[in-house]
Amino acid sequence: xxxxxxxxDRDTSLLEVEPATPAAHDPYLKGVSDLTATSSPTPPDxxxxxxxxxxxxxxxxxxxxxxxxxxxxxxxFLIKSGADAALAEECAQEVMVTLWHKAHMFDPxxxxxxxxxxxxxxxxxxxxxxxxxxxEPEDVGWGPEHEPDQEDVIGLQQETMKLGQxxxxxxxxxxxxxxRAYFGDMSHSEIAAATxxxxxxxxxxIRLALDRLxxxxx
Amino acid sequence: xAMSEIKHHLSDDILMAYASGNLPEAFSxxxxxxxxxxxxxxxxxESFDAIxxxxxxxxxxxxxxxxxxxxxxxxxxxxxxxxxxxRNATPDxxxxxxxxxxxxxxxxxxxxxxxxxxxxxxxxxxxxxxxLLYIPPGTAVPNxxxxxxxxxxxxxxxxADETEYFSVGDIELADGSTVxxxxxxxxxxxxxxxxxxAPLKFKKMFHRxxxxxxxx
Ligand SMILES: [Zn+2]
Numbered sequence: 169x170x171x172x173x174x175x176x177d178r179d180t181s182l183l184e185v186e187p188a189t190p191a192a193h194d195p196y197l198k199g200v201s202d203l204t205a206t207s208s209p210t211p212p213d214x215x216x217x218x219x220x221x222x223x224x225x226x227x228x229x230x231x232x233x234x235x236x237x238x239x240x241x242x243x244x245f246l247i248k249s250g251a252d253a254a255l256a257e258e259c260a261q262e263v264m265v266t267l268w269h270k271a272h273m274f275d276p277x278x279x280x281x282x283x284x285x286x287x288x289x290x291x292x293x294x295x296x297x298x299x300x301x302x303x304e305p306e307d308v309g310w311g312p313e314h315e316p317d318q319e320d321v322i323g324l325q326q327e328t329m330k331l332g333q334x335x336x337x338x339x340x341x342x343x344x345x346x347x348r349a350y351f352g353d354m355s356h357s358e359i360a361a362a363t364x365x366x367x368x369x370x371x372x373x374i375r376l377a378l379d380r381l382x383x384x385x386x
Numbered sequence: 387x388a389m390s391e392i393k394h395h396l397s398d399d400i401l402m403a404y405a406s407g408n409l410p411e412a413f414s415x416x417x418x419x420x421x422x423x424x425x426x427x428x429x430x431x432e433s434f435d436a437i438x439x440x441x442x443x444x445x446x447x448x449x450x451x452x453x454x455x456x457x458x459x460x461x462x463x464x465x466x467x468x469x470x471x472x473r474n475a476t477p478d479x480x481x482x483x484x485x486x487x488x489x490x491x492x493x494x495x496x497x498x499x500x501x502x503x504x505x506x507x508x509x510x511x512x513x514x515x516x517x518l519l520y521i522p523p524g525t526a527v528p529n530x531x532x533x534x535x536x537x538x539x540x541x542x543x544x545x546a547d548e549t550e551y552f553s554v555g556d557i558e559l560a561d562g563s564t565v566x567x568x569x570x571x572x573x574x575x576x577x578x579x580x581x582x583x584a585p586l587k588f589k590k591m592f593h594r595x596x597x598x599x600x601x602x
Contacts, residue, residue, distance in 0.1 A: 228459070235455050240447030247448055257451055264458045265465070278432055283439025290407045290438060300511055302407075303415045303482035305431075306422035331433075332440035350406045350438045367433045375429035382425065 213325045215281030216274070223271035231268060234281075239264050242289045248351045249293050259292045266292070273309050277320040277377040280328040290350075308381055320377060327370035334366050392424045394556035398434075400535075401427060405434035412514035416537045416557065416581045418482035423555040479541060483579065486510070487518060491542075491577065494518060501525055516581045521545070521570040527578070534583030536560040538568075543576035545569060 218234050221227035242263050246256035266288050274284050294302045310316060335346065346365075396417060403409045404417045421428045451457070473481070477489040486508045487494060496504035504520040505528075518541075521527050527538070527545050537559055538545075544553040547566040552558055560566070570576035 232455060235458065239450045239454060239458075241442055241445045243450055244445045244448040245442055248445070253448075256448070257454065260450060261454055261458050261461070265461045268458075268462050279435065280439055280443075282443040283432075283436045286438040286442040287435050289442065290405075294407050298407075300411050303411070303418040303485065305418045305428065306481045308428075328436055328439065331436055332443060335437065335440050336444070346437065347441060349402070349408065350441050365437065367430075367436075370436055371429050371433040374432045375425065378425045378429060 213276060213280050213321065213328075216276040216321060216325070219267070219271050219274045219281055219284070220276070222268060223274065231264075234267065235264055238267075238281075238285050242285065245286075245289055245351065246293060246297070249297060250352075251293070251297050255296065259289075259296050262296075263288050263292050273307060275309050275316065275377070275381075277316045277324055277380075278374045280325060283328065308378070308385075310381065310384070314384065320373075320380075324370075324373055324377070327373050331365065331367070331370055338365075392426070392555040394550070394552055394558060395424065396420055396427045396430075396557060397559060398430065400559070401431045402434045402437075405431055405438060410514035410583070411510040412508065412516035412581045413535070413537060413583075415482055415486060415508060415510065415516050416539050416579050419480045419541075419579060420539055420555070420557045422480035422482060483541075486516075494520075496520055499528070503528055514581055514583050516579060519576075519578050519580050521576045521578070523570055523572045523575060525570050527568040527570060527576070528580075534561070535581075536583070537579075537581045539579045541577045541579060543574045544571040545576050545578070546571060 215234060215237065218227075218230035221230035222234070239260050243256045243260040246259050247253065251259060263285070267285060270288070274281075279287075291302045291304070294300050335343065338346065400409070400413075400417065404414055409417065421431055473484070474489040477484050478491040479487060479489065487506065494506050496506055498504050502522040502525055506518040508516040508518070510516055514535075519528065521543075523543070537557055538552070539557045540552050540554050542554060544551060545568045546552065547568040550558075551571075552568075553571075558568075
């Protein structure tokens with residue numbers, strides 16, 4: 169099976185709320201199926217595990233999977249945001265380089281892989297397309313010695329999927345507004361019209377993860 | 387910086403504008419500084435990031451160059467991880483603000499603007515202006531602008547207007563339509579980060595700052 173085909177399979181399994189166990193013939197997914205069976209019917213964010221492998225063991229195979237799946241999406245995002253193909257290619261590559269170097273900062277109890285990569289791509293867009301500095305909040309992250317609780321990782325993943333579904337179920341007009349806000353340029357008053365998505369539960373989950381983190385840092 | 391009990395927060399539309407990358411740089415400094423001190427707003431911000439994540443996940447891929455992966459691996463090998471930035475153990479400001487003004491309050495180059503009030507303007511893009519303000523105890527906080535968005539983040543001390551009290555970490559949002567007369571609390575000087583929109587008003591505002599402070 170080619171990498172592309174694998175990628176497609178994993179895409180589908182991530183988008184369903186309660187998918188069957190991940191394709192048993194997929195050698196990569198075998199490693200995670202035991203976890204799926206014991207703790208939840210929802211598969212963990214396989215991309216999150218890949219980022220963690222990059223962080224802990226500089227795993228090039230995991231990085232290549234992430235690259236094949238996300239680099240073309242990041243390039244698409246940057247083109248939608250106004251970059252020409254050459255600049256988008258260059259920036260997408262730089263986003264992946266940043267992913268490699270910052271993988272240890274990724275906290276799967278607060279962000280899905282897609283969300284975390286979005287923040288890197290967004291910052292690259294501000295830097296390279298808008299030629300503007302991006303002030304970022306002070307980092308808070310688990311130290312290298314800490315393993316995030318899988319229950320929390322799966323819970324966050326479920327909330328992210330629900331949010332993704334809520335976005336796809338938005339009326340066309342409102343969905344376009346949200347897309348324009350995130351991919352294009354908008355004043356903050358226009359953005360106000362795009363709010364109203366169900367963010368309460370994912371917000372509480374992230375808040376809980378932050379509280380645990382603060383507690384562990386004491 | 388120590389987390390204190392924060393009562394005045396950022397609004398959802400501002401956090402969403404920041405998450406989607408639509409806020410001018412000067413406002414982004416104040417948002418990033420407040421979020422550094424406030425986990426309530428950090429959680430909201432990260433949930434808005436998740437909207438961006440969902441949209442990215444659904445984005446149609448555009449094929450990368452044939453040698454893209456190899457080229458990324460080369461870049462990784464050529465530029466090993468950046469050395470961590472060495473920071474003061476007890477900085478006076480949250481890091482996103484330190485990146486603009488340094489870590490120590492003692493190193494700020496203040497410019498007196500009358501009544502004992504001093505300011506120091508940050509170097510940001512000019513679609514909005516961020517400045518540090520130093521306001522002696524009991525002195526009126528300069529009223530920045532009467533149009534557009536205003537943010538005032540308290541970094542040290544406190545200020546109060548007729549109805550509300552703002553202490554360290556609190557951020558006041560105003561749209562210029564509300565006329566208020568904040569005054570620095572007694573005790574220590576109040577240091578805040580004030581951000582205003584509309585560069586055209588800058589001259590007028592500066593004029594107002596130097597001259598009729600008594601008016602406020
Ligand atoms: Zn807050």
